[in-house]
Amino acid sequence: MMNILNMMFTTLIVLISIAFFTLMERKIISYSQNRKGPNKTNMMGIIQPISDALKLMNKEINLNYKSNFLMFFISPMFNILCSLAMWFSFPSVYTFKFMKMSILFIMTTMSVNIIIIMTMSWSSNSNYSMLGMMRSIAQMISYEINFMFIILTCMNMSEQTNLEMTQKMMKWSPLSLFMPTLMIMWMIIILAETNRTPFDFSEGESEIISGFNIEFSGKSFMFLFLAEYSSILLMSLLTSSLFSTIMMKTTWFIMFYMTICFVFIWTRTTLPRFRYDKLMKMNWHKILPMTMYLLMISFLTKVFYTKN
Template identity: 45%
Template sequence: MYLLTSVFLILMVMISVGFFTLLERSVLSYIQLRKGPNKVGYLGILQPFSDGIKLFVKEQSWPMNSNFLIYYICPIFLLLQSLFIWVLFPYFLNVINFNFGLLFFLCCSTLSVYGLIISGWSSNSMYSILGALRSVSQAISYEVSLSIILLSYFFLVESFNFLDMFYIQNDFWFCFIFFPLFLCWLSCCLAESNRTPFDFSEGESELVSGFNVEYGGGGFALLFISEYSSIIFISMFSVLIFLGGDYLSLIFSLSIILLCFWFIWVRSTFPRYRYDKLMYLSWKCYLPLSLNGLILFIFIKLLVYYHFFL
């Protein structure tokens, strides 16, 4: 039964990725006043399936001097990593209840760094290596602030279990507690998922397509699916942590869709940041703010304990 539940979850995530790409291309075409898949067929519903078939039936090619085995394994590894983290989704039936769900999330999310650096290195191309190095340094920099922000809110709950977030946020959402920290979280999510304006691993102006420049066909499709499934998971994770609500309700699903739309909206609105500005933003702005938030929450908990024991 658990295997059936996991297969159903993976199937739904893959379908969601396909239609998320359709949503992104349609929204971009409307915002930027240009033609998109919404002009093909009935609302472009068949477009994700045709794109998937086109990518997976294309002829597979590889660089002559690449490390062949690792070159082919890396996209599969990144896909498995992005799908494996979905076991944190709280099912109503056959729920896998992690008492240390936060630690599991941090461990799994950091594994993507290995896939990025090895896929860039295995291609044996200068542009892919540069893209991988930029992406890894960006991911490591923003994971520090992201982890501290998460620790701050889980420290308030006094639990690492995600389900406890639901029980506590019935009357009040955590996004309103120290609201600037929530804005930092949203910005860190953009940087972690390599989305505009922080898509430096795929800077078209200087690196063509970054770490995956040598991938085409099925390999590129797997990297594409892993990136977009991570975006959907981060949206679900943000709603779970900061916006509360019942995960069986329609409002929870609509909140996830709204946050996915926010990712697209940012991409269509803001230009790409400069790389030194990105690092400055991480180490000089977000890190001090997240540390101050953690200290503030610790101080609040100490005050509560002090009055309670008095």
């Protein structure tokens, strides 16, 4: 019973965070463009996310001719369930059951998300949806390799398979010198993993008209929207857990987490969309060799210190 209450409480907190994160994003983007953001609904637009959610819930769900109704209807629900499931792996004071291999759980759940995107595109029966799906799948699979290499490097440094690795990170080791380089590559990877600007090729409005989610509306689009922003907040929290080794205090940890969330919005405000071939070339020719090299060096350094 306590585990169920914990899951319900975590889900509620995540959904509220997503709602007000969208408000913060719209405010930052508007002020960066020298204009006002949402400011009509209540005081300074505070309840704008609630009104947007009610609007989406009341909109009609459109169905394509010859679309697979069952898969078209339930695939967005599986998408949001996968995104919310990864939140239960993070240790907190409200967690009643600790997950010993939370890092492995996150990696496997992210892999399932690729199958869900394929299902949504296939069930939509749309050419634009299939184009967006092929872009998204190629991008996510290629960057998940680097994603896992960097996580393996951090796991090797901390000798942990769960998200308490921050508490046991070896600060004295030469491996800690790799952290700035890993951090830069990690930020590029999570931007590509979450399909955010400048790597939002699966949702390129000027090229493929919103990509794999073009045929979804109403509640279905709301589930996709929640899943996307849930993954942004999740990656920010995962980044804080992996790279905030010098910030053991809760206050500094929260500030670091908010900074990563701000970077997601800042890149969307500042940078134009990258070219797709350049993105894949950067992954396979630059980031992948570097992550493999750092992983190999971390293992060799670990073996050397163990023998001595």
